[in-house]
Structures are given as C-alpha cells and as structure tokens.
Amino acid sequence: MIRKRPSAPPRVKASSAARDLRHRERMAAKTIISRPIYGALSPQPGKHHLFIADAEGALAIVDMAKMAPPGFFGGAEIVFIPGREGKHVAALEALKPAQFHQAPSFSSLLPRLKQTLGNAHMGLRLYLAGTEGLIGQAMQVALEAGIDHTSMQTEHRGSLARRMQCVHCKGITENVTTQPATCSHCGLLLLVRDHYSRRLAAFQGVCINAEDRSEIPPMEEAFP
Template identity: 90%
Template structure:
C-alpha cells in the first residue's frame, strides 16, 4: 500500500501566522475573524508597536471585534463596509509607501487574495507581506465561461451569479484573479443537476 502523502495543489495559497516585524510602517488589512489574528499578534508585539500602525477593517454586520481593534490604539483605524469600498484607500496607501512598509493581511481567503493582488501590483515585495487565514472558508470564484466573479461561494457545485451556469468549484486558484476557477459541471446534459452541498464554510 502506498503511504506517500497526497501532494497539495500548488496553486492553493499557503497562509502563515501573523508576527510582529521590524519596519517603519505597519499596515493591517483584515475582515471579520481576521481581527482575532491581529489581537493574537498584539499579545506578542513589543510595547508601542501599534502607535504608528494603520488598521483597515471590514467588520461583520454585527460589528463584532471592532472594540478589540480600537483598544490596540493604532495610529489610524478605518472601517469599511466592503473590500471594494476600501480599495481606493489601500491603493493610495500602497502607492505612497516607502521602504520599510510591512503589510499584514488577515481573515477570509477572498480578502487576503484580493489585498495581496493589489499589493503586488503596487510593487510591494512579497517578503514584506504576512498572511493569516481566519474565519470562513467561503471561496471567491471565477466562472471560466463568462469570466464573472461570484463572492462567498460555500456550495459544491455553485451557481454563477452572472450567467447562471452550475459550476464545479475547482481547487485551482488563480493568483492573478484572486479566485478559484469554476467550470460547468453539466455541460453535456443541462438536465443533470447534482445536489448542492455546503462544503466551504
């Protein structure tokens, strides 16, 4: 019997654990449970670490964890209702960044992927970026047929929010798009509709 471990899919992102780094500016971008990763890191950070830090946070609708992040007394704290709404601020901050910037991304895979994409496009060195996944495993999916992006996919298969096709959510992850690929699951016979299961919670 072969006991060789199954190779992981190389395109899948690999996340670590946030840890305080030396740098001239610390920028945190997080959503939902990502706040817990920042709070956990704060317990290991030296005194005064957050005085010059900036936290940009997308809270859950109930506003949970906002008070905990504010209690860290960061130099700047901003809340945003969605990633799209914080994008202009993030792009401007990264465009004006100097050597010594440290970027910390925490929360859902969708947030981390999109923020990483923006940072790399802005020329931020990947060694200056730390990531930690916390919370939902919901996926950001791109339909390979219509190219539309569907956010927060939790089922397998999933329906494309743009063209309505029933898609198999593949494990292939596109770093360029910050999304998993979705392929029509019943292309040969549309009457074949496999049951949907909650897989990515």
C-alpha cells in the same frame, strides 16, 4: 434439486452529472493544487505597519499584539471590514493604532488602499488576516503597487467561503460556500476547483453538467 441464487438487487445508476462531479473531483485531486498556504501573523521590524482584516481576522491581529513590543501600534494603521455582525471593533481600537478605519466592503476601501500602497516607502510591512477573498484581493492590489511579497504576512481566519471565477463567462462570484455552485453572472452550475489564480484572486469554476444541463447534482455545503 438445484437451488437458484437469489437475484441481486438492481443497481441504482448514478446520473451522468453526479458521475461527472465525482470524476472531476478525482481528477482535481490528482493535479497540482494551487491553493494558497497561510501562516500566522507575527510582529516584524519596519517603519510602518499596515493591517487589513475582515471579520474574524481581527482576532489574528489581537493575538499578534500579545507578541508585539511596546509602542508597536504607534506606527500602525488598521483597516477593518467588520462584516454583518460588526464584532471585534472595540478589541482593535483598544490596541491604540496610529490610525483606525472601518469599511463596509473591500470595494469601498480599495481607493484608500491603492493610495496608501502607492505612497508607501521602504520599510512598510503589510499584514492580511481574515477570509481568503479579502487576503487574495488585498495581496493582488499590493503586488500591483510594487510591494514585495516578502513584506507581507497572511493568516486565514473565519469562513472558508471562496471567491470564484467562471471560466466560461469570466464573471466573479463572491462568498461561494457550496459544491457545485451557481455562477452569479451566466447561471451555469460550476464545479469549484482547488485551482487558484493569484492574478485574479479567485478559484476556478468549470461547468459540471455541460453534456446535459437538465441533470443537476445536489449542492453540498463545502466551504462553510
């Protein structure tokens, strides 16, 4: 008597959008990744020290202060974006910098930052700490003002949320935490790549379901 093998359960076919997402992720992993590399803040010799930080970036400044020589913050200016929770303001004020300013957002401090960097003299040291969006945008402004990159230090602290540029409509979406993500300008569903543009201070987002817009892969929290 010949016994028949039990038939294998039917395979569940992944949607083309899901397959496309996995394919794009594999391809992105094989390409040169242009993500910025961050270090840790350390006190540098200089006549003027400018600190720009948001949220948990304040803790990077506080930690660096433990290594700073006496009187270091007497020649320092701290510009801080506290964020929604408004934490760490007292800790920064306790460092007794020569100047301390708070701003509700990066766009609101931009005029002051441009003026400060435009009037900067030799010996300025720039310290950037906090989210990637803050670091990238501040570095972009500094480079445009002629500040040499060797005069800057960066330290990432806090959220991994990304600043994303849609390659299709060129719009910028702030604080992206999911993969894929929706463009806040044109509404396309985008794969957030590791390709980072220092000129734009943003990661690249490309349409993930261009062949069939009705196929929508599930969003996952990728950059908390």
